[in-house]
Each structure stands twice: as C-alpha cells, then as structure tokens.
Amino acid sequence: MNNGSPEVLILGAGPGALAIAAALSNEGTSIAVLASKDHREPWPYTYGIWGEEVDELGLGHLLEHRWQNTVSYFGKGSKDPKDISNDLTRHGLDYGLFDKVKLQRHWLKECEMGGVTWHKGIAKELQIDNTQSTVIATDGREFKARIIIDATGYKPVFLKSNNNEPPVAVQTCYGIVGQFNKPPLEKGQFVLMDYRCDHLTQEERKEPPTFLYAMDMGGGSYFLEETSLGLFPPLSEDTLRARLQKRLQSRGLILTKMEHEEIGLYLPMNMPLPNLDQPILGFGGAAAMVHPASGYMVGGMLRRAPLLAKALSSKMKEKTASPAELAEVGWSTLWPRELRRKQALYQFGLEKLMRFDEPLLRSFFISFFGLKKEDWYGFLTNTLNVQDLVKAMWKMFVKADWDVKLGLMIMHGRELKLLWRFIKPVRGTTNR
Ligand SMILES: Cc1cc2nc3c(=O)[nH]c(=O)nc-3n(C[C@H](O)[C@H](O)[C@H](O)COP(=O)(O)OP(=O)(O)OC[C@H]3O[C@@H](n4cnc5c(N)ncnc54)[C@H](O)[C@@H]3O)c2cc1C
Numbered sequence: 001m002n003n004g005s006p007e008v009l010i011l012g013a014g015p016g017a018l019a020i021a022a023a024l025s026n027e028g029t030s031i032a033v034l035a036s037k038d039h040r041e042p043w044p045y046t047y048g049i050w051g052e053e054v055d056e057l058g059l060g061h062l063l064e065h066r067w068q069n070t071v072s073y074f075g076k077g078s079k080d081p082k083d084i085s086n087d088l089t090r091h092g093l094d095y096g097l098f099d100k101v102k103l104q105r106h107w108l109k110e111c112e113m114g115g116v117t118w119h120k121g122i123a124k125e126l127q128i129d130n131t132q133s134t135v136i137a138t139d140g141r142e143f144k145a146r147i148i149i150d151a152t153g154y155k156p157v158f159l160k161s162n163n164n165e166p167p168v169a170v171q172t173c174y175g176i177v178g179q180f181n182k183p184p185l186e187k188g189q190f191v192l193m194d195y196r197c198d199h200l201t202q203e204e205r206k207e208p209p210t211f212l213y214a215m216d217m218g219g220g221s222y223f224l225e226e227t228s229l230g231l232f233p234p235l236s237e238d239t240l241r242a243r244l245q246k247r248l249q250s251r252g253l254i255l256t257k258m259e260h261e262e263i264g265l266y267l268p269m270n271m272p273l274p275n276l277d278q279p280i281l282g283f284g285g286a287a288a289m290v291h292p293a294s295g296y297m298v299g300g301m302l303r304r305a306p307l308l309a310k311a312l313s314s315k316m317k318e319k320t321a322s323p324a325e326l327a328e329v330g331w332s333t334l335w336p337r338e339l340r341r342k343q344a345l346y347q348f349g350l351e352k353l354m355r356f357d358e359p360l361l362r363s364f365f366i367s368f369f370g371l372k373k374e375d376w377y378g379f380l381t382n383t384l385n386v387q388d389l390v391k392a393m394w395k396m397f398v399k400a401d402w403d404v405k406l407g408l409m410i411m412h413g414r415e416l417k418l419l420w421r422f423i424k425p426v427r428g429t430t431n432r
Pocket of ligand 1: 011013014015016017034035036037045046047048049121122123124151152153154157265266267283284285286290295296297298299
C-alpha cells in the first residue's frame with residue numbers, strides 16, 4: 001500500500017504494543033500506533049522477571065531491583081498445621097523487577113528510530129477487505145494499514161477467541177509497600193511464595209489458599225502482597241486484605257508507614273487462544289501470551305516479538321499479500337503447534353492447582369522446586385521444548401508424594417479435554 005498509510009497499525013500502548021512496535025521498527029516496517037492513552041504515560045504495574053531470563057535477553061540494565069536471596073516457604077510437605085516451620089526453599093536464582101520507566105523508554109527509543117507515528121484515540125470499528133484494513137475510532141477518524149495488530153490487553157477490542165471456553169481463572173492480589181515496626185523479611189530477601197499458614201484457623205485453611213509474595217525494596221521499605229494463584233470466581237480483594245492483616249498480626253508486624261497500596265490487581269491466567277483464522281493479529285495479553293502457570297508475560301513478549309516482526313515484514317515484501325494472508329503468517333509464527341501444545345499442558349497444570357487444597361499445594365511446590373533448576377526455570381519461563389517440558393513434568397510426578405500423584409491423576413471437569421489438546425491442539429473457534 002503506498003497511499004501514505006503505514007504497513008502496520010498497532011492498537012494499544014502497553015508493554016505488548018510497544019514490544020511489537022519496537023521489533024517491527026527494527027525490521028524497517030512503517031508503523032502507526034493508536035492508543036487510548038498517551039504512549040509515554042507510565043504503566044500501572046511493575047514487572048518482575050528472573051535474573052537469568054533478563055540477562056539472556058541482554059536487558060539486565062533495565063532492572064530497578066535485583067535479589068540474590070530468593071526463597072519460598074512450603075514447609076516440609078506434611079498435612080500437620082504445625083508444619084509451617086521456617087523451612088526455606090532456596091531458589092538459587094536471582095529475581096528482578098524492571099524499572100518500568102526504563103523498559104518503556106527502551107522500547108520507545110527503538111520505535112523512534114523506526115519513525116513510528118502515534119495517535120491517541122479509542123478504536124471502535126474494524127473493516128477489512130482483500131487489500132487493506134481500516135480502524136474507525138470513536139471520534140470518527142479512520143486509520144488504514146495492511147494489517148492490524150490488536151494489543152489492547154486482556155479484553156481485546158477486536159480479537160476473537162474460542163467462544164465456548166469455560167470461565168477464565170484470575171489471579172488476584174492485594175499489596176502494600178511500606179515500613180514496619182520490625183523487618184518482615186531478611187535484609188535483601190525476595191520471597192516468591194510464602195505458604196505458611198499458622199495464622200489461619202483449621203476452617204480458614206479449608207478455604208482457597210493464598211500466599212505472600214514479598215520483597216525488601218531497600219531504604220526500610222518492603223513490598224508485601226497476599227496473592228491467590230488463580231481461581232474462578234476470583235478471590236475478593238477484601239479476603240486478601242484480611243488475610244494479609246492476619247498474617248502480619250500473627251508475626252507481630254505493625255505497618256508504621258504506608259507508602260503505596262496495590263489494589264484492583266486482576267490477572268487472567270488461562271486466556272483462551274485467539275482464533276488463528278482471523279484476518280487481524282494480536283500481541284500481548286490480547287493474544288493470550290500470558291504464561292498460565294506464572295501469570296508472567298514480559299520475558300515471553302521480548303522473545304516472541306522479534307520472531308513475529310521478522311515473519312511479518314518478510315511476508316509484507318509480497319505487495320499483494322492480503323490482510324488475511326499476512327495474519328496467517330503472523331499467527332503461525334506467534335502460536336505454532338508446539339507452543340499451542342505446551343499451552344494446553346500449562347492450562348492443564350493450572351486447572352489441577354486450582355483444585356488443590358493448601359497442604360497439597362505446598363507438597364506440590366516442594367516437588368516442583370526440588371526439580372533441577374533448568375527444569376523448573378524452563379517450565380516457568382516457557383523456554384523448554386515440548387519434549388523437555390514433558391520430561392520435567394514426568395520427573396515432578398515421580399518425585400511427588402502419593403497425595404499429589406493421586407491429585408494429578410484423577411481427572412475432573414475439563415482436565416481431560418485440556419490434556420487431549422496437548423495431542424490435538426486447537427486453532428481457536430474452529431477447533432481444527
Ligand atoms: C497486576 C498484574 C501484575 C503483573 N505482573 C507481571 C510481572 O510481574 N511480570 C510479567 O512478566 N508480567 C506481569 N503481568 C502480566 C503482563 O505483563 C501485563 O498484564 C501487561 O501489562 C500486559 O501488557 P499488554 O500491553 O498486553 O496489555 P495492557 O498493559 O493492558 O495494555 C493495553 C493497552 O491498550 C490500550 N487500549 C485498550 N483499549 C483500547 C482501544 N479500544 N483503543 C485503543 N487503545 C486501547 C490501553 O490504553 C493500553 O495502552 C502482570 C499483570 C497484571 C494485571
């Protein structure tokens with residue numbers, strides 16, 4: 001198209017939109033971005049990532065914090081409520097938090113070099129024919145391009161996904177950043193999951209389990225977040241707040257200065273795959289790229305954006321390629337069969353964990369983090385190939401207690417269907 005329109009129109013200005021805009025800029029593709037917020041506006045969340053993962057991407061300099069002392073508390077794996085000992089699982093791997101301004105600037109700089117055009121507005125309507133795609137904004141402006149990439153987050157404006165999927169499990173959290181009468185953690189410590197539950201009554205322990213995600217932010221400040229791994233219907237913020245208060249009380253911790261309260265944290269974990277036959281593309285939360293086991297996405301977006309950008313820009317050299325043909329190449333790069341098979345396994349795993357009670361969960365995690373580092377790290381970062389992922393899951397099964405083994409073997413609800421998708425992965429609504 002040489003009518004002055006860009007080749008690609010990206011919708012959104014979150015991490016997903018900027019990651020793919022930057023990668024396409026690096027390929028020399030002409031791009032416009034239409035977003036409801038200014039592209040320089042700071043994002044609401046802070047993004048965590050494993051140190052090794054960010055180093056492999058060559059982006060360690062974008063971290064604001066980095067912890068070497070990374071631990072979890074799962075107890076000894078017994079059902080005894082007193083098994084809350086201070087038994088630590090040491091992860092032996094750094095964990096970091098991105099400096100979100102630096103990460104945003106990193107992508108914006110690449111976009112600037114590629115000459116991205118920015119528009120502020122809300123996409124409302126989509127029209128696609130054999131030669132071009134048109135997005136109409138709420139104010140009536142029309143934006144044309146050869147292909148649209150919808151990166152408008154978990155409730156995408158245009159992307160369609162499988163419409164007969166069960167409800168999406170949601171991770172919910174309630175967090176505070178503040179100072180306390182005494183240190184809630186060791187100095188320089190990061191706690192991925194603190195499943196100690198001695199502060200709960202027997203009755204409360206039968207309710208859906210929650211854990212503490214916590215870190216020493218330096219300067220006397222600590223970030224403590226009560227988290228529900230993933231549930232439908234989601235655990236309410238009130239429950240999480242009350243759980244956190246109880247946890248603090250039982251440890252004699254008093255908040256002396258509240259610096260920040262993290263509320264409304266709502267993270268869909270098992271988004272259905274987008275329909276891979278549609279003539280537009282997606283990226284980020286919109287395209288179900290969130291890891292169903294961890295809820296993380298930034299590392300995956302950084303790895304997958306250059307692959308999509310390369311495939312798309314190469315196909316765009318065919319000047320007559322239609323939006324549908326461009327999208328087909330994009331989807332098969334973003335969601336190849338191997339990734340869809342792995343996604344089915346991850347979703348199966350999440351489905352299982354959602355049914356586990358707290359002792360079973362703790363026992364599960366003891367075995368999981370007892371795997372070799374490359375296995376659990378590869379599982380959590382989605383960097384194992386499908387054979388190695390299956391091997392890691394099998395090793396975990398062999399290591400696990402009988403209770404966990406039984407929990408993994410007895411099928412409930414849609415678990416069998418998810419396992420079947422590992423053999424025959426879906427392509428979206430068509431279920432091919
Ligand atoms: C609470 C929380 C914590 C998370 N923590 C981590 C973490 O630690 N590590 C990690 O890797 N991942 C994490 N994630 C997952 C993931 O990285 C984030 O959700 C990330 O923000 C997803 O980026 P996105 O660009 O796809 O969507 P969003 O960040 O939601 O961005 C969507 C964009 O689309 C725009 N938009 C929406 N509708 C329209 C429209 N109609 N027209 C134009 N623009 C529109 C919005 O203004 C916004 O710019 C977390 C997610 C949540 C919710």
